[in-house]
Amino acid sequence: MQARETEAIVLRQYALIGADCIVVFLTRELGTLRAVARGVKKPRSSFGSSLEPLTHVRVQLFAKEGSDLARVLQCEMMHSYLGKNPTLDRLYGFSYVAELAQELAPENSPSALLFRLVLAVLEAGERDGVNHALVRYFELWALKLNGWLPNYDYCPACGRCVKDDGFYAWLEAGQGRCRACAEERGIRIGREAASLLRGMLELSPRQFVSCVQPGAGPRDLERLTQKLLEWHLEKRLKSYGPLREILSNG
Numbered sequence: 001m002q003a004r005e006t007e008a009i010v011l012r013q014y015a016l017i018g019a020d021c022i023v024v025f026l027t028r029e030l031g032t033l034r035a036v037a038r039g040v041k042k043p044r045s046s047f048g049s050s051l052e053p054l055t056h057v058r059v060q061l062f063a064k065e066g067s068d069l070a071r072v073l074q075c076e077m078m079h080s081y082l083g084k085n086p087t088l089d090r091l092y093g094f095s096y097v098a099e100l101a102q103e104l105a106p107e108n109s110p111s112a113l114l115f116r117l118v119l120a121v122l123e124a125g126e127r128d129g130v131n132h133a134l135v136r137y138f139e140l141w142a143l144k145l146n147g148w149l150p151n152y153d154y155c156p157a158c159g160r161c162v163k164d165d166g167f168y169a170w171l172e173a174g175q176g177r178c179r180a181c182a183e184e185r186g187i188r189i190g191r192e193a194a195s196l197l198r199g200m201l202e203l204s205p206r207q208f209v210s211c212v213q214p215g216a217g218p219r220d221l222e223r224l225t226q227k228l229l230e231w232h233l234e235k236r237l238k239s240y241g242p243l244r245e246i247l248s249n250g
Contacts, residue, residue: 093130
């Protein structure tokens, strides 16, 4: 049995019994953790609002060996990314980030790169708002960190470089083929989207967003990221539909 302090992002909170809740954390050192917070719903709870979703915290947890649930001993808020009056794009966008992060982060296993990615995207979204380009950035990097983003630079069938001209993504094969070899089967990723995909690896969220212009590029990337996520997760995330509607109408 041991108590441990760690930096974390609150991904989700749901009711347990009475004033108690279960909180899902994305931690820097330990991946995702679920912990019971006693009395968190009481008006004078010592936790205050530090355990609300999308809050960056420093938390002290007590975990029994072999237990699926830890216990929250102390929690200090470092920053709340939703705040008191979040805009719709931030509310829905950050909720999607939290849901996807929970799906991808391993339990009780280090995920420092994903932790850094989530923080960077939350900071960019808080500063400039959430839009399609920021969502694509998060999805692409999340896929890459999980080993689910194939190398789409060259057609494996003929060796042709396709990263500048675009390609057809074959999900089942994890390949990007040229037009001739693909015979126009798969998800068409045009030149603009291929350029954005390549540039994403060298840019911060804010830099990437500034490079993206409305048009075919973002639409191609959306088809690619959503199909890749659905393929690997074997489901569609519930939070994405409402987010897409909000961003499309914004």
